[in-house]
Amino acid sequence: MIKGIIFDLDETLVNRTTTMEAFLLEQFQRFQYHLTISPEAYVAKNLKAQQNGYVEKQQAYTDFCTNSLQDLGLPKKLYADYLKNYGYKPQAIDGAVDLLESLKQTYTLALITNGKTVCQNRKIDGLEIRDYFSTIKISEEEGIAKPDLEIFHRALADIDLPAQDCLFIGDHPQNDIETSFSLGMKTIWVKNEKYEAPKSCHAIIENLADFHEILNDIKHKEAV
Numbered sequence: 001m002i003k004g005i006i007f008d009l010d011e012t013l014v015n016r017t018t019t020m021e022a023f024l025l026e027q028f029q030r031f032q033y034h035l036t037i038s039p040e041a042y043v044a045k046n047l048k049a050q051q052n053g054y055v056e057k058q059q060a061y062t063d064f065c066t067n068s069l070q071d072l073g074l075p076k077k078l079y080a081d082y083l084k085n086y087g088y089k090p091q092a093i094d095g096a097v098d099l100l101e102s103l104k105q106t107y108t109l110a111l112i113t114n115g116k117t118v119c120q121n122r123k124i125d126g127l128e129i130r131d132y133f134s135t136i137k138i139s140e141e142e143g144i145a146k147p148d149l150e151i152f153h154r155a156l157a158d159i160d161l162p163a164q165d166c167l168f169i170g171d172h173p174q175n176d177i178e179t180s181f182s183l184g185m186k187t188i189w190v191k192n193e194k195y196e197a198p199k200s201c202h203a204i205i206e207n208l209a210d211f212h213e214i215l216n217d218i219k220h221k222e223a224v
């Protein structure tokens with residue numbers, strides 16, 4: 001029986017792409033006198049260098065400056081600005097906060113996210129969703145990241161539930177879905193066009209508005 005629901009953060013509850021685009025536009029304004037490209041090119045080239053968030057930002061800024069023939073003293077300054085300012089204005093995935101609100105009475109909720117502690121905490125607090133979760137695991141803080149099973153085990157220990165009683169919802173096929181599936185959790189993949197579908201999952205969701213219907217289907221199958 002599903003008693004716990006564990007969420008990924010970026011591209012599951014937070015729209016990382018639009019949040020990052022807005023941040024990069026603001027960052028461009030702060031650094032425009034050092035930059036020789038348009039704001040649009042600045043956003044596009046940095047997003048590309050970040051590869052959906054999976055390249056360390058310091059490296060991504062170095063790659064951007066190298067590939068865009070920008071001042072090579074800039075990456076350090078851009079990275080410091082990122083740590084200082086990114087995450088204060090998170091944009092939610094449609095329906096994310098309402099979904100958490102509707103689940104909190106019935107289920108124990110948890111969050112496991114890969115990223116910088118300071119930036120992930122800003123996004124969590126910016127959306128005012130911290131209090132929905134019984135535990136929050138951030139990879140930098142834990143010293144361990146998805147898909148390492150240890151970070152899942154730590155979250156499960158905190159909420160005191162076996163994996164079999166939990167459902168995981170996230171957008172990364174390996175880090176979120178295949179790992180939690182292998183632990184025996186039920187899994188919902190948040191479809192993300194940037195990735196191939198996971199090798200195994202219980203359901204695919206494109207819109208959080210469909211979550212309850214999908215959850216009911218999974219519970220029904222579990223019961224028969």
Ligand SMILES: [Mg+2]
Pocket residue numbers: 008009010011012170171172
């Ligand atoms: Mg994600």
